[in-house]
Amino acid sequence: xxxxxxxxxxxxxxxxxxxxxxxxxxxxxxxxxxxxxxxxxxxxxxxxxxxxxxxxxxxxxxxxxxxxxxxxxxxxxxxxxxxxxxxxxxxxxxxxxxxxxxxxxxxxxxxxxxxxxxxxxxxxxxxxxxxxxxxxxxxxxxxxxxxxxxxxxxxxxxxxxxxxxxxxxxxxxxxxxxxxxxxxxxxxxxxxxxxxxxxxxxxxxxxxxxxxxxxxxxxxxxxxxxxxxxxxxxxxxxxxxxxxxxxxxxxxxxxxxxxxxxxxxxxxxxxxxxxxxxxxxxxxxxxxxxxxxxxxxxxxxxxxxxxxxxxxxxxxxxxxxxxxxxxxxxxxxxxxxxxxxxxxxxxxxxxxxxxxxxxxxxxxxxxxxxxxxxxxxxxxxxxxxxxxxxxxxxxxxxxxxxxxxxxxxxxxxxxxxxxxxxxxxxxxxxxxxxxxxxxxxxxxxxxxxxxxxx
Numbered sequence: 001x002x003x004x005x006x007x008x009x010x011x012x013x014x015x016x017x018x019x020x021x022x023x024x025x026x027x028x029x030x031x032x033x034x035x036x037x038x039x040x041x042x043x044x045x046x047x048x049x050x051x052x053x054x055x056x057x058x059x060x061x062x063x064x065x066x067x068x069x070x071x072x073x074x075x076x077x078x079x080x081x082x083x084x085x086x087x088x089x090x091x092x093x094x095x096x097x098x099x100x101x102x103x104x105x106x107x108x109x110x111x112x113x114x115x116x117x118x119x120x121x122x123x124x125x126x127x128x129x130x131x132x133x134x135x136x137x138x139x140x141x142x143x144x145x146x147x148x149x150x151x152x153x154x155x156x157x158x159x160x161x162x163x164x165x166x167x168x169x170x171x172x173x174x175x176x177x178x179x180x181x182x183x184x185x186x187x188x189x190x191x192x193x194x195x196x197x198x199x200x201x202x203x204x205x206x207x208x209x210x211x212x213x214x215x216x217x218x219x220x221x222x223x224x225x226x227x228x229x230x231x232x233x234x235x236x237x238x239x240x241x242x243x244x245x246x247x248x249x250x251x252x253x254x255x256x257x258x259x260x261x262x263x264x265x266x267x268x269x270x271x272x273x274x275x276x277x278x279x280x281x282x283x284x285x286x287x288x289x290x291x292x293x294x295x296x297x298x299x300x301x302x303x304x305x306x307x308x309x310x311x312x313x314x315x316x317x318x319x320x321x322x323x324x325x326x327x328x329x330x331x332x333x334x335x336x337x338x339x340x341x342x343x344x345x346x347x348x349x350x351x352x353x354x355x356x357x358x359x360x361x362x363x364x365x366x367x368x369x370x371x372x373x374x375x376x377x378x379x380x381x382x383x384x385x386x387x388x389x390x391x392x393x394x395x396x397x398x399x400x401x402x403x404x405x406x407x408x409x410x411x412x413x414x415x416x417x418x419x420x421x422x423x424x425x426x427x428x429x430x431x432x433x434x435x436x437x438x439x440x441x442x443x444x445x446x447x448x449x450x451x452x453x454x
Contacts, residue, residue: 169278171308172317179282179311180371181332187283190255194285197256204292211258211293226436227262233435234266237449238325241388242267245274247324248305252312252379254279257290259329259392259436264299273301278323280310313374318382326383327390331375333406337367349406353399365397365406372408373420380422385454389424392447393434401444413448423453 199205212223221229241247249267251260260279267275277294281287287309295304308317312328338360341348352361376391383389395407410431417424428451434441 169306169308169318169322171306172310175284175309176282176311176314179313181334182282184335186332186335190283190286194256194283194289197289198285202288204289204296211261211297221436223258223262226259227265229438230262230435231266233432233447234263235270237388237390238263238267238327239270239272241324241386242272242275245272247272247274248276248278248322249325250278250280250318250323250327250382252280252315252326252328252375253330253332254281254286254290254307255283255329256286257293257307260290261293261297263327264294264302268299268301274303275301276303276305277307278305278318279307280312280315280318281307282309282311284309313371313378315378315382318378320381321384323382323387324384325388325390326379327388328375328379328392330393331372331391331407333395334368334371335405337364337371337406349398350402353402361399365399368397368406369408369412369416372412373416376416377420377422380424380452383452385423385452387452387454388449389452390447390449393436393441393445394448395445404444407445410446410448413450424450425453 197205214222238249242249249264251257251263254260257279260277264275264277277298279290279294281290287307290307294307298304310317312331336349340360349361349364352364355361376389379389379391395401395404397409398404398406400409413429414426416422417426417429428449430449432447432449434445434447437445
């Protein structure tokens, strides 16, 4: 700094400040609330010396201004500048904070919305990853009946009955007429999946041969995982009726036979042999796949009977009292039981459940129960006296569980025995978790097992 300028400042004992350019207006503001006073020569020298050391262009302009024009400034010359900078930083931080909160809130909303949609979307059998089978076996009312299994003493073996021989089963020559549950593209996912498992000549494609590493019949779990889940269940409810050998087993609506095949493997691993295998399936390509799968991978000591294309509510090609074990992996429910709104399907039924119009909802449930009864009636008819009958993955009524396709309650089964005249021992009816999906379908689906009188 030039000495002459300091002398001039001493004589005036004030600071001279020219009109400041616009660049200072952003950084310099004088607060009305701060006490002001005039800088003496020592303070001016301190500011100017500090400016020279820091070599800031804006501070240089300010220090030059201090020497040329009187001004009343805040107690700290740089307080106003720092205050403005802090205000800018605070505004920037607040803006970033608000944006972050908004983004997090939107993301959380989307995650919750997706979870709700996934949870409310019914599944025909499409699974997710799940935990080990849970052990909640109960006894009592609708949800509290035991799942104790069948005792060997309660099973009447085939050689003690006068049943009609299953050897006379001949598949129908014509495909079945459209089924009551073949609506709104109910089977499209199965039909599409079947096309990838067959070659143009109708032989099993490589994808079908690799069945142990894939999901099946709409399930995401592969064959080995599903087999592990149902292992104890099959041993408890299937094996006793077949233990003496020479028996027969029938799956109604067997799909591509993956469920049937894993059931046969578990039975064979329990030491049972000499079992003849039968089944039926509504979809033509599924029948083709099922026949080839069973013939190619059936356990040793088991024999191929027949797998026919048929409607599970009409098994007239199967003789009465001919099967030791009759089961089905899933009863496909009616999507629109009263055909009120074919285009809306299940969503319309759910809406009626939530509305005050309970009369129509009750009629729909009654139609659903009659559909289940038609299916089970045929299973009861073809089962031998004393034989076992199992229905897997039964969904509860749509008005009880919105996240499924609809079905029947556990309380319905004992009542149906009387209503439809089934030759079933009511005290043999047992319930338990849906073995293939015990965690996913907990509280939503269940298995039911029973024995025919004889």
